[in-house]
Amino acid sequence: MKPRFLLINPWIHDFAAVNLWSRPLGLLKLAEYLSRFDLDMKLIDCTDMFKEKRYGTGKYPKEIIEKPETLKDIPRYYARYGMSVEDFKKTLKSHLPCDLILITSIMSYWYPGVQEAIRTIKTLSPDTPVLLGGIYATLFHSHALKNSGADYIYKGHINGGLISAIENLGCRLKTTNPPKPYYKLGLYQQYPFAPVLTSSGCPYKCSYCASSVLYDGFLQRGPSDVIKEIIALYESGVRDFAFYDDALFFKADSHMKIILKEMIRSGLKARFHCPNGVHARFIDDELAYLMKQSGFTTLRLGLETINEERQVKTGGKILNDGFASAVRVLRKHGFTKEHIGAYLMYGLPGQGFDEVREGVNFLKSLDVRIHLTEFSPIPETPCWEELKQKGIITDDMDPLLTNNSVFSFLFSDYDQKALKKLRLDVKEYNSL
Secondary structure, three states: OEEEEEEEOOOOOOOOOOOOOOOOOOHHHHHHOOOOEOOEEEEEEEOOOOOOOOOOOOOOEEEEEOOOHHHHOOOEEEEEEEEOOOHHHHHHHOOOOOOOEEEOOOOOOHHHHHHHHHHHHHHHHHOEEEEOHHHHHHHHHHHHHHHHHOOOOOOOOOOOHHHHHHHHOOOOOOOOOOOOHOOOOOOOOOOOEEOOOOEOOOOOOOOOOOOHHHHOOOOOOOOHHHHHHHHHHHHHHOEEEEEEEOOOOHHHHHHHHHHHHHHHHHHOOOEEEOOOOOHHHHHHHHHHHHHHHOOEEEEEEEEEEEOHHHHHHHHHOOHHHHHHHHHHHHOOOOOOOOOOEEEEEEOOOOHHHHHHHHHHHHHHOOOEEEEEEEEOOOOHHHHHHHHHHHOOOOOOOOOHOHHHHHHHHHHOOOHHHHHHHHHHHHHHHHHH
């Protein structure tokens, strides 16, 4: 009899969450990898429930729950986002018995949702082994070992080491098929949007970013491979595509421009979205033209800070003049405030509140949407080490405290009334 595997993307436990083209792409890539083996595979995505609003995005259902003890002093409601507990139990029971359950973890501070899913599994099927992987399992491996409840914590990328771990848990695998794309495995009933990853890693090593920690170097897929994937998804009915790359426009002449030219030539009426901050320095006249003609609809440019000394210190991916130049060339080809947004961080180590306010004014002068983003420390990054040396954090800190809104509230030393006023000002400006 074939082994039966169940893949699970658990709930989000947080103060706020919306679906901005969010799919557990790592788990879907795992499904692709496992599709070469002779086994049956099912998926439970606890976040595959949301009220669709625009371009495939939407709001998750939520249930207010008790805050973990670590977060008791945070004056906000805490919630479980996604399907109800009863629906999860019912769906889980329908897939039991199975030989192995593989659970992913995304944001490290969402680990209470991982814990709750594993507790539920162990209550309903105590003898089924549970393997936990993903970002939390990798960045906070020791914490996951002690606290997740999983039988095995897998750290790192999908490779032969994962197969060894699976076999050590009692599942023998036999290769029988070439791997299939996740969207041909019947894991979801519908695809209101599709994630696309054209590369892994990033050529930059920004001091606040996990990319260089999670990936060994930078690797781009062949343009023809990406084109084939987008066209196949389009033919299945998908119209909204979200690029998950950390460096989408790097070496655009030999990569993204080729992809976009083929999208235009193919006549696809698709919409492309960039929820991750793209590198504005690579946007030239030709790329802006191709983006507009191919259907780019949502752009998020990574500015992070207006302080040029800090821009250089944190990675040197953009300076203010280059950012403004990119915005001008985008406007030349028809992009407006509705399409162009910019990420502006606050709470970076050593970053004063006036710097954030100046950044807001700079972005207002460019007439782009402003997305204020709280800094969140990530293990093994330079920012993490700087904060550790200052005695602000420790390597064994509870990952819940790295939640961006929590960390900013507890450790940024900003006047919270002034910060709230600035956020309201940005919200009003964005609505104009």
